[in-house]
Amino acid sequence: MLEDLEDVLVRADLGVTAATRIAALVGKGRYDKQIAPEDVRAILAEEVERVLTPVAKPLDVGSAKSPSSSWSSASMAPARPRPSAS
Numbered sequence: 001m002l003e004d005l006e007d008v009l010v011r012a013d014l015g016v017t018a019a020t021r022i023a024a025l026v027g028k029g030r031y032d033k034q035i036a037p038e039d040v041r042a043i044l045a046e047e048v049e050r051v052l053t054p055v056a057k058p059l060d061v062g063s064a065k066s067p068s069s070s071w072s073s074a075s076m077a078p079a080r081p082r083p084s085a086s
Contacts, residue, residue: 002024002026003023004024005026006022006023012052015051018047022044024084
């Protein structure tokens with residue numbers, strides 16, 4: 001189970017180091033004991049927050065630029081078939 005958790009965290013782009021540490025925290029002192037899903041969620045939430053907090057940036061959607069004005073409806077129109085050479 002811990003290996004699966006670590007794989008999921010790596011695929012979630014948390015990085016190998018963070019994924020290994022989080023998986024170890026989930027399994028710490030549990031040696032073949034069952035862990036409740038709520039406990040796993042709580043540990044994951046705390047550790048993911050700890051990993052992401054230093055790099056978190058606010059999302060500013062108010063100053064987002066609109067798509068490039070160089071795109072026009074003419075450039076998006078389907079190509080017209082060429083007349084045949086017959």
